[in-house]
Amino acid sequence: MTLSDVIVIGGGLAGLAAANKVAEQGWSVQVLEQSKDDAYLCNSRYTGGLFHIAMDDMAGDPQWVKENLEKTTRGTTHPQLADALTQNARRTLRWLSSLGVRFIQAGPDGLRRNSLSPPGVRQTGLNWRGRAGDVMLRTLGDKLRAQGGTIAQGMTAQRLLMGADRCEGVEVKTATGDVVQLHSRAVVIADGGFQANPDLVKRFISARPDRLLQRNAGSGQGQGLLMAEAAGAKLVGTDRFYGHIQHRKAMTDGALWPYPVLDSLACGGIVVDETARRFCDEGLGGVFITNAIAQRADPLSAVIIFDEAIWNGPGRDWLLPANPYLLSAGGNLISADTLTELAQKLGLDPSTLVDTVTRYNQLVDEGTASDQPPRSVHPYKAWPIRHGPFHAIEACAGITYTMGGIATDAQARVLREDGQTIPGLYAAGACTGGLEGGGEAAGYSGGLSKSAVFGMLAGEAIDQYLPSV
Missing domain, CATH: 3.50.50.60 (FAD/NAD(P)-binding domain)
Structure with a gap:
């Protein structure tokens, strides 16, 4: 009929x-x-x-x-x-x-x-x-x-x-x-x-x-x-979706999604996996990084690493920025005066994290670094990670639509x-x-x-x- x-x-x-x-x-x-x-x-x-x-x-x-x-x-x-x-x-x-x-x-x-x-x-x-x-x-x-x-x-x-x-x-x-x-x-x-x-x-x-x-x-x-x-x-x-990087606690806490998102922090700093190494070009933007996180063997292994300058720079950028909305919504920063101490708090290998950040800073300063993924600088500026306190946020990939x-x-x-x-x-x-x-x-x-x-x-x-x- x-x-x-x-x-x-x-x-x-x-x-x-x-x-x-x-x-x-x-x-x-x-x-x-x-x-x-x-x-x-x-x-x-x-x-x-x-x-x-x-x-x-x-x-x-x-x-x-x-x-x-x-x-x-x-x-x-x-x-x-x-x-x-x-x-x-x-x-x-x-x-x-x-x-x-x-x-x-x-x-x-x-x-x-x-x-x-x-x-x-x-x-x-x-x-x-x-x-x-x-x-x-x-x-x-x-x-x-x-x-x-x-x-x-x-x-x-x-x-x-x-x-x-x-x-x-x-x-x-x-x-x-x-x-x-x-x-x-x-x-x-x-x-x-x-x-x-x-x-x-x-x-x-x-x-x-x-x-x-x-x-x-x-x-x-x-x-x-x-x-x-x-x-x-x-x-x-x-094979791709639109989404944003979120605090890992958003997996169980509805107050932390859909906002704030952590894209600007990730684009300003670096994102590492359980080996304390970068795995993608953060300069390609939050949607790109979110997809890269989702494709990891363990998508809940990603951590954003940054310093105080990035927290007060890109961290205050975009709609409902991580600084200050992440903290007011119940999220947290993991902070330390040194990268070694930060790695220990995260359960990462300290020497590897220090080496990753050192090589990343070389990439920012000189445009090249061995054993590093590339780092685009348009449209997102690459910020060096130099001065403590250093911060980390344990992240997850939020999928909005395919x-x-x-x-x-x-x-x-x-x-x-x-x-x-x-x-x-x-x-x-x-x-x-x-x-x-x-x-x-x-x-x-x-x-x-x-x-x-x-x-x-x-x-x-x-x-x-x-x-x-």
Whole structure:
């Protein structure tokens, strides 16, 4: 039975953007949301609400925005996806505003120029109710219903219904446990990444998913990715994720995540493993370091090493900086007057830590050092570690959303392994890959911008597709 022209899997930003665009063009649309709660959890509801591209103004000149994106992703982003994102960014913000989503300028920099209103609370821990993403999702849901669309909750998508040449609907498990087939003329997968699925995280990202901090809403199980893969879709960039470095106590203490993050300290100082040696280029940024930590044999072995100058320099940088918010939230520094004493407190080999810091300082001073990973200096300055007191923070990798997933074209159409589209099947948001690159060079483009722009584009592409079905 055909219940609607279009079925959208997932009620986050990407799904509601796609559904609203479909509805305003006159097509019937139903959103399937697995949670039964009114304020169903997803990363879009947790968000602090900063709409940006590559940590800067997404409403800037499109060519400049694209160049910034390519620099951040180090040339690995798919050119057509980068064009689609940057050429449609301004238009997407205007369209969301027309639906009732409110934006304010929350700060002087590009990162905060397009912020949801009311903004996220400037506090550590989770503070999402009645703010930012929570208000945005309620607004978009109300608008969808006003346009004739529906949101069916307690519906878990299990399998795509594939005809001879196109996608024809979804098999779902209802809140009562019944399995039903919902037929439609097009399907949009928008159920988020696979960060909360330990089997998929182990398959693609880390041998020890149990030792990563789930810095997310816990709703991203990757079911959409698995369904698309079973239907013949290509997967891209699945080995990287967006996340931040957190205090290790955040694994058990919710007051220490999602903020403060320790990225600026790690980028200013060094990160060592259980052997007291560096293992990555800290100058490539917090997202890069977080991925490098996750790939260690033991992701809970990483320690950030720095001195008082770094604590009072980079340590005070960015949103809710470690200095002073880490301490006020219940985290701690491990401090000592000498590196030898610091190593002893950490259970590390003192001579190795002293040698690591000595060689790192040589790298900072001279640009080269034997037996050391390289150290980029752009965009993050390398600070020497010279004068006590010396400090350490035991860290962990916080995974927010996976940056890779289902391959799509610039119209959000799902692609097969051979590059051909699967008619009637679309995907948007964190379940997709290709925009944020892959491999070690992967860089963060921005979760809200990615979801909103490609959700809107999916709806527009469906409007062009449906008359031909």
